[in-house]
Amino acid sequence: MSNFLKLVLLIISFFFINCKNGKSEKENFAQNNTRDIVISGTMDAELTSPPFVPAPVGNRTAKKLIVNLEIIEKEGVLSSGVSYMYWTFGGTVPGSFIRARIGDEIHFTLSNHPDNKLPHNIDLHAVNGPGGGAESSFVAPGYEKLFSFKALNPGLFVYHCATAPVGMHIANGMYGLILIEPEGGLPKVDKEYYIMQGEFYTPGEIGDRGLQPFDMKRAIKEDPNYVVFNGSTDALLGDKAITAKSGETVRLFVGNGGPNLTSSFHVIGEIFDNVNIEGGSTMNHNVQTTSIPSGGAAIVEFKVDVPGNLVIVDHAIFRAFNKGALGILKVGGEEDKRIYSGVRQEGIYHPEGGTIQEIPISKSEIIETVVKKTLAEKIEHGKIIYNSTCLACHQGEGQGIKGVFPPLAKSDYLNANVSRAIDIVLHGKSGEIKVNGEKYNNIMPKQTLTDNEVMDVLNYVYNSWGNNKTEITSEMVAKVKASM
């Protein structure tokens, strides 16, 4: 904290003391009380990959906490069929979650993998000191740097790389969260998760396949083609959805790596009971959407009341449905799963149909472990997928909506070319087509389905409503996928 800021706080607190009591002084100068906290003992910090967080600190005393974080530049999946060369703290985007308590003396070793091309460093917003550690941690590939700091302020803090060009290092995924818990720890909850929003800037369109490079011009224009949670459009979808049971309390540690956009963080179908605004000490209640600035964070807590899929979004809503800022919190009730799966979203989002929406479905109830399924089984599974993924537009009997969504029943377009059909399910379709004599010019989003799910759903379609009963094999799907 700068001296100037301290001075301002001092003056403010002086006024507060005059008209209130001494408590505000204590709050405003958390640091004064915490820098003298004595440490006892040493422990290695547990680091976790998103969406998971380490065990709470609980009642433990302040310690010397050893943190070892490794920087890895590696290719990963940004979206289905789209890969990206991520620069990561700990091999994931966002980087490993670090959990400490106030008064901890954190001995931080930052190592830069020898295979990496570039030097990096780390600026932890939890540090009181120049650059947040950036200067002391600047490290060439194949080397490591150690520095230490004392956690003086409680809260949820962003860390990120601050090596030139800073924006590019952040845009490539170099951010994460460090939580400094107050004395005695945070109140106990049933489930805790780690979510971080970030934008990606690539030269082409969203969905352009193959390895996509970083686009500086686009980043400067603040015009991302991807806005995602946890580094990928699929990070919190399908079998990677986070879970809870109805009646449980859930705490989300939410950060925003940016580099540019402020997040309007919202969970569809929930109200946040508690929000630690900006990750600090002010608690707000009964919040619908909380604003998380770039380089900032928030802790949101809520009790999930009923089973179903809660959709996590950036409520700047085109980012959610068109750029990937979408996740699922799946709330169980074992036998209720299917009832709640997907249907809620259809009701809510159907009126928006026609934009490039990716309607997430929960997939874990579809058991993929059955390797050899009979055609009948495939069709049966396909029907489930159809009902949750396709039905909203193509309708219950495959009849479509005339002029808007083409029919799948007795469809000449469908029956003429199986590979094309597979391709459309995998990658989406836009532009004018003619189906059963009617012109359609709309956009179908690519579907977030596994290869087996694509096979099953098409088997259902081809074996229903007077279509030609083509049997789709997983080889056919794989072949179409490979040819792209």
Added chain:
Amino acid sequence: MGKIFFIFSLLMFYLSNAQSQMETIKKGSFIPLYGAVEAVKINTFEMDVYPVTNADYLEFVKKYPKWQKSVVIKLFADKNYLNEWVSDTIYNVSFKPNSPVTNISWYAAKAYCECQNKRLPTIDEWEYVAMANESQIDARKVKSYNDYILSWYEKPKTNVNEIGSTYKNYWGIYDLHGLVWEWTADFNSIMLGGESRGDGGQDSNLFCGSASIGASDLMNYAAFMRYAMRNSLKANNTSKNLGFRCVK
């Protein structure tokens, strides 16, 4: 049989000669990305066409054992020096003879060049040659040139590629971009500090002549990262993606 021998000896000739192939770089001036506000004059000099290879370096350590892995002193090279070499005079089997040698310290690179009666290029010399693409002396504003450099950052393990596998530039020099980073004589003249964000406002208390320190074209981030890399190094450091070439 004779034919094979002929090809083999041609290959050996090529390999043993890679180190001595040089091209003349004609004098000129340019404004580098960093470190000068006015154009810097470059005198005519000669530069190695290729980076120094594993085979070249092996020959060197055989001739000058003080630079062998187990002999070199810590002041001049840290423990990563030649760390994938199997022994003092045998490099890793997976290495190709004419791949660039890496995991070399600045002192070692300097000594190598001096033993060939050459020297390491200055940053300005290196940058002057490296701003050329196939046809232009200064291609720094050409999109394809920058895209090429940037795409290299995304390609893993390019250090195992062979010399000459990138483009031949205007001066007839290969591999300045797309293979490995390269040492320069005055790499430690970059004063950005590890904290890149504060560099705009150095007060003259801390640095003499600080006004002239700064990057001339921040948009040129392809080059910027090269300076950041140099800035992160110490002279006894070595890196898997860092090799060198000589000039005279």
Added chain:
Amino acid sequence: MIKSKFFIIIISFLLLSACHNKKEQATTLASYECPMHCEGDQTYEEPGSCPVCKMDLVLVTDDKPILETSNEISETSIFNLTSDWKTQNNKSIKLKELQGKTLVMVMIYTSCQAACPRLVADMRNIEKQIPVDRLDNIAFVFVSIDPETDTPQKLKAFAKENRMDDNSHIFLQGSLADVREFSNVLSVKYKQISPLDFSHSNIISVFDKNGELVKQQEGLGVDNKAIVSEIIQTSK
């Protein structure tokens, strides 16, 4: 702090590995002697008893500390640099000739207007706090970043001007390449900005009598307590 720790680790590593070698020698070339030295320095290859006094033979040990021989330098010593320098008295020297003294080193250039006068002042402040009886064991070394301008004559004038023209203050001129190399050993960065102007980092380094880096201070006018106590410690 981190740096000095690092060096302690390196040094202790060197000591350990040196000790380790010794031990290996002892086991491969094991020899035994009579504790009473009945037959002088006679040693035996097998354990047993002395043929004269019948006492049990004991293992020959070599108690000599490794670094006692002061001429030996370690791998991290700056005395490994073989470059040639000229002092302000136009005398040619190699760094190794400074062995035996604690060295307080800084890189400056005499025409510098901004940082260098302050660096020289910092050196002077450090010197002031050193007990007089220690000063004989210490050399304050100023290495010119601008050897083309800073001839021995210029350095001499600079030394006089700053009242530092005596045996404990050494001003050095080297070749361009050697100055660059030296700066790398000190982790000093510098760049020529114009014919008479350089930018450079402000680092004062302390080396012990064997040329091992023991302490560095970065910045101008910073708290010099730590570096002073280190100098006093090293120059014992």
